[in-house]
Amino acid sequence: MSLLESITDNFSEERIIGRGGFADVYKGPVAVKKLKLQVSSEDMVPVLEEKFYQEICSLMMAKHKNVVRFLGYCADAQGKVYNIAGKNIVGEERQRFLCFEFLPGSLDKHISDASRGLEWRTRYQIIKGICEGLHHLHQQKIVHSDLKPANILLDHDMVPKIADFGLAKCFNEGQTSAITKNVFGSQGYMAPEFYRGVVTFRSDIYSLCIIIQEILTGTKEYLLVENESNEHLLVENESNLSLIKVWYY
Template sequence: MEAKALPLSLLKNITDDFSNNNEIGRGGFAVVYKGLLENGAVAVKKLSDMSVTDERRFLGEVVCLMKAKHQNIVRFLGYCSDTQGQWVDYNGKSVMGDVRQRLLCFEYLPNRSLDKYIKDASLQWRKCFQIIKGVCEGLHFLHTKNIVHSDLKPANILLDNDMVPKIADFGISRCFDGKQTHTVTANITGSMGYLAPEVFYGKISFKSDIFSLGVIIIEILTGHKDYPDVKDVRRLHGPRYRLDAHYSSFYFDHSLNLRRYISHN
């Protein structure tokens, strides 16, 4: 189903007027609430202060989400763009001002985000592989639609009941036009530890997402996002997933070489 416009009254009602008791997540630009419907739960993302920049971010996120339909991307259900006039005090005078409410509605994923499991020693290799594979497939789909996520990290990868990963939070994503492969900006945004080196110089591209993906894979396998030595990775990986030495050596020799290639390019 296509995402559709939703009335503010509905989103207020299902979140108990955005009650703190229903808050399930918070970021720099928005607060996420759990909303209860008759047939299940949804997640409602309420953007914070709505400046001109925030308005552009909201519109950009909606555009990206409309194009991002994949089993490994969080399902976008609808949006709300509400503006109402309200009397406010300004320099000692009562004036009519616009109060903007911008909200997004998504499927609710009960198993929270990947960062809650990243250091869980009970997470077996098969499940880790399925998570890595799902994130790769979701990111590949985004890139085929000319979408650069720009903030790929475990906290933005949600898990459903079967631990299927779904990429979320497109607040700073960019939709490229045609054959565009990169852009340059003075406004550097993203999460430290997952940003590609070129992003610090303002260059954003599909490769930026691949760098972030490499960090996530290393973090899933080792429990941290540092640049580990091959021997250290094998030591951490072996007891955790009970792989035989031959497979472990083959896998990590190749995956770490790929990670180093990404980091230098």
């Protein structure tokens, strides 16, 4: 814990390089991901704890050139006095951290009209790297569940590395799907069945198709399309919807 405090200047705001609903990421010699365990709902605490250990499990299994390199973790708990309704109550303050190799950027910063100047060879290599990284995860029975440009980091040579395994699921041998009551994800990249809490390998393929189209077109425009359950889903654009269906189904 003291080491992580020293390399992040005691987790100063100036060191933050990424924010999410469940964690902040700090820059140091390595990237330090600090989970947000201080939540308003007590029901969310076990969910966040599960996410922490699920991410560790996934990262220890996922060693590949196109997956961010996991360096270690810290699970710290210390006694703390809380003043509640005028009474001092001794409780436990829990902090959870994950450490990764530091990478200078992410794919979402390169998907815009201004990024269309990327060489086609570079775009191809990025797509190829993402596919190879995802293929490796699926071979290890890992469903990422939150594949999107912001979760694909790029090194100085524009080599992509899949990151952020907080929503990942580790399947048993022969398992092809799972049901979850806690549906978290990013609109625009979530497969239709995922909205109903069904997690499958195909869910990642759906997200991959959206990412590939964004890399090729340089746009992030979405429109609402109804699925078979009359739920409104976000997809890239109507002209490319047929391509998604071919790849996905």
